[in-house]
Amino acid sequence: xxxxxxxxxxxxxxxxxxxxxxxxxxxxxxxxxxxxxxxxxxxxxxxxxxxxxxxxxxxxxxxxxxxxxxxxxxxxxxxxxxxxxxxxxxxxxxxxxxxxxxxxxxxxxxxxxxxxxxxxxxxxxxxxxxxxxxxxxxxxxxxxxxxxxxxxxxxxxxxxxxxxxxxxx
Amino acid sequence: xxxxxxxxxxxxxxxxxxxxxxxxxxxxxxxxxxxxxxxxxxxxxxxxxxxxxxxxxxxxxxxxxxxxxxxxxxxxx
Numbered sequence: 001x002x003x004x005x006x007x008x009x010x011x012x013x014x015x016x017x018x019x020x021x022x023x024x025x026x027x028x029x030x031x032x033x034x035x036x037x038x039x040x041x042x043x044x045x046x047x048x049x050x051x052x053x054x055x056x057x058x059x060x061x062x063x064x065x066x067x068x069x070x071x072x073x074x075x076x077x078x079x080x081x082x083x084x085x086x087x088x089x090x091x092x093x094x095x096x097x098x099x100x101x102x103x104x105x106x107x108x109x110x111x112x113x114x115x116x117x118x119x120x121x122x123x124x125x126x127x128x129x130x131x132x133x134x135x136x137x138x139x140x141x142x143x144x145x146x147x148x149x150x151x152x153x154x155x156x157x158x159x160x161x162x163x164x165x166x167x168x169x
Numbered sequence: 170x171x172x173x174x175x176x177x178x179x180x181x182x183x184x185x186x187x188x189x190x191x192x193x194x195x196x197x198x199x200x201x202x203x204x205x206x207x208x209x210x211x212x213x214x215x216x217x218x219x220x221x222x223x224x225x226x227x228x229x230x231x232x233x234x235x236x237x238x239x240x241x242x243x244x245x246x
Contacts, residue, residue, distance in 0.1 A: 084201045156198035 001075030009075060013068035017093075017150075020061040021143040027053055028136035035130060043127055044114040050132060051111035054104055062097040069093060082161030085149045092146045096139055103135055 001009065027050050034046035069090065073080040081087055113126055157165070 084198065088204060154198065154200050156201050157195070162195075 006072070006076060009068060009072045013065065013072050016061050016064040016068055017143075018147070020058065020065050021140070021147065023053060023057045023061060024136055024139045024143060027058065028133065028140060031130075031132035031136055034127070035133060044117075047107075047110045047114035047127060047132075051107045054100070054107045058100055059104065062093070062100050066090075066093050066097055079161065079164070082158055082164060083153075084156035084158060085153050087158065089146050089149050092142050096142050099135075100139070106131065 030046045030050050030053075034043050034050075037043055037046070070080060073086055073090075078086055080090065110126065110132070117127075
């Protein structure tokens, strides 16, 4: 991968991955607001907004993070499985994306409940559940760990990496 | 005028070269072992909580919770 293409790929990866982290932080803030508020309109609107953020921001950014990360790894000498920090970042992104895709069903259900419940939202116990707060918090921690790995790049070559480097030498 | 060493900026982290392979088999770095250990502990905690909770995990759980508690008073007009 040429220098210009590598920088482009790196820029794309940083933008989408940090954007994903920011969107998760927004979802967490909204989820906390929904739990803390007693105002019906606030709670309803918040869950609808969270579902929209999930569908149009979180899911695309998570997939883009995975794709750009793989492209960047394969196109540079870091490789995809040669260094532990790359492997762990890949695992974190993969697991977080998978859980997010599965969790979209819950977000859609919450949004539907928030919009269709005609009684007070306090009657819909599901909207009082801390599930979104818990999932958003966990995602935030995972993405912060991944970001730290990307910046620090701690040393450690995998066995696969050592074999590849010996073969190259 | 001698060059000020403090003005020399290191290459950006993204451009830093990966470490070269050591000659022999190096032990797994301590941070990797710690990372894996923490992940295992979290996974075990998750399994224990799930078993202790006694319920499923997923959107179906919320549907079951809502209908069981009778709290889904969604009277569609």
